Each structure stands twice: as C-alpha cells, then as structure tokens.
Amino acid sequence: MRLPVPRSLGGRFYVKEVSVGRDPEDGRVGDCAGCDGYVYHDRWHLTATVVGDGRRSRYHYCDGDCLGEWLAFAAD
Ligand SMILES: [Zn+2]
Numbered sequence: 001m002r003l004p005v006p007r008s009l010g011g012r013f014y015v016k017e018v019s020v021g022r023d024p025e026d027g028r029v030g031d032c033a034g035c036d037g038y039v040y041h042d043r044w045h046l047t048a049t050v051v052g053d054g055r056r057s058r059y060h061y062c063d064g065d066c067l068g069e070w071l072a073f074a075a076d
Helices: 064-074
Strands: 002-008 014-021 029-031 038-040 045-052 055-061
Touching (some): 045 064, 055 064
Antiparallel strands (some): 002 014, 014 045, 029 038, 045 055
C-alpha cells in the first residue's frame, strides 16, 4: 500500500510504502528491522519501503506493533 503522504523519518528519509505480501518461498530468514526477532521472508509479513539519500530500502517486520514501534523510534 502506497501511503497517501510519505511519512517522514527525520532527515531526508521517508516511508513511502507499507505492504503485507507473500514473497517467493525461498526459505530465507531475515532480521526484523523493529526488534531482535527474525522474519521469514516466505511468510505473510509486513514490509516498509523507505527512501532517502537517493536510496530505496525495504525493511521487514514481525507485525504491525513492531512496525509502529520502529516508526515511532525512527521518527524521533
Ligand atoms: Zn519485530
């Protein structure tokens, strides 16, 4: 889901897109960007697309609470 208005994370970084989707089932596990947990890349999970400094990054989260906490922390 593309956010109607990009959410500022401070500086020149913005969250442009949040999605819950299913990636190809490759069995990879990645770090959750919001906590110390891990996220299976082949399960339903939450991702946020952050743009800034000419780069575009995708972060994975356990769930909505985790993303919310990360946003609150990042926007400080
Ligand atoms: Zn998490």
